[in-house]
Amino acid sequence: MALTVTESHPHTLFSFGTLLDQHVQNALFGRTVPTTAASLAGYTTRPLTITDESVIATSGRDVHLTLERKLGGTVEGAILRLSDQELAAADEYEVADYARRRVLLSSGETAWAYLDARPLRSAARIVIVGDSIAYGRCDPQGGWATQLAVAHIGANETEHRVFNLAIPGSTLADVSEQTPALLPPRHPDTLVVAAGINDSAVPLAASDTHQDGLARTAGHLDSLAATARRHNARMVVLGPLWLDETRTGDFEGLRFTTARALALRAALQTWCADNHIDYLDMWEPLRDQPHLLVDGLHPNSEGHKELYRYLSTLC
Known part of the structure; x- marks a missing residue:
């Protein structure tokens, strides 16, 4: 069952990659986070090579995904409801190639997502x-x-x-x-x-x-x-x-x-x-x-x- 927004978990984060992995969630948040399926229109994904050893150790992967703009594209993922401390842990986990920004989900709900830190590189x-x-x-x-x-x-x-x-x-x-x-x-x-x-x-x-x-x-x-x-x-x-x-x-x-x-x-x-x-x-x-x-x-x-x-x- 999806966790509703509460005072202790006020942040909605859209994820399409390793943050949906239960092993990564347990390592970062100390728990498995309930998720709700969601999609993000106007985007596609591309691979991103990771060099940060701590991130590789947590995720078990040296290639993650990053978002790129594409008219007519859609990225399927899920939303996580996180506390202040959990969102800070997610920020720490995401390498400098990513920046947390607001996006508009296909449902009409706004959420955080980790985008390319170089804002014009991913633009179309x-x-x-x-x-x-x-x-x-x-x-x-x-x-x-x-x-x-x-x-x-x-x-x-x-x-x-x-x-x-x-x-x-x-x-x-x-x-x-x-x-x-x-x-x-x-x-x-x-x-x-x-x-x-x-x-x-x-x-x-x-x-x-x-x-x-x-x-x-x-x-x-x-x-x-x-x-x-x-x-x-x-x-x-x-x-x-x-x-x-x-x-x-x-x-x-x-x-x-x-x-x-x-x-x-x-x-x-x-x-x-x-x-x-x-x-x-x-x-x-x-x-x-x-x-x-x-x-x-x-x-x-x-x-x-x-x-x-x-x-x-x-x-």
Whole structure:
């Protein structure tokens, strides 16, 4: 008989591999966990070689399975109801190749599942939303998003797609409002939210704080996460780029500062960590390299190449 969610076992975990093995369960949890059959649509599996000796000793296998996105695919498995301590034990057991993220089961129930720790490596259909930097402004070659699309689609022209829906000037408020209507015809499995520095900008004419985008960052991200969940899409947040404050000045009526950009970066990192959402720190690739920026804000062609080189390590 399946164990219902109780105060002591509040976590629902979808498993399709070794966590369903009674030997592994006894080793990790000290008990055999009752399970309920479940399925996960939009995924398939692929083998993953394990090198951690303790994990191999527990499971008896050096090849496990990991999830990969596939339109029309389904993975059969089961759900386990775990306590806080048991979920922590499962986290410890899963190697660094995995990350625990929320998924939407075929039943409509949400559950934890261990996905590929590199969020773009397992993607098939990627939607990118964001501002002018994600759009590719100042790069005749289309920026990092176009380079990502070329590589991603080239790897599997039959099943891979990249839709760049970024709009110059967009803030997270704009993106959270516009994105729900854009996703249905594109069947995304991965939603890349390029949270650029527009949310850190201060209008030079503003005399109050009601226009401060930083104060509403979490709310907009909550809305985008809910949108992604409805499509069973994995949300990936890209943080702001390093900027050269000495060159930003009055930029189209806006003021950009390093302090505000760092505050946005910290807010995004905190929200992603609290909500188990993937965060990719775009600050580092261009840090202290003003020659890779056109105007102190927008990368030039070489800057976009650096950003793509960084992102390619996650594909």
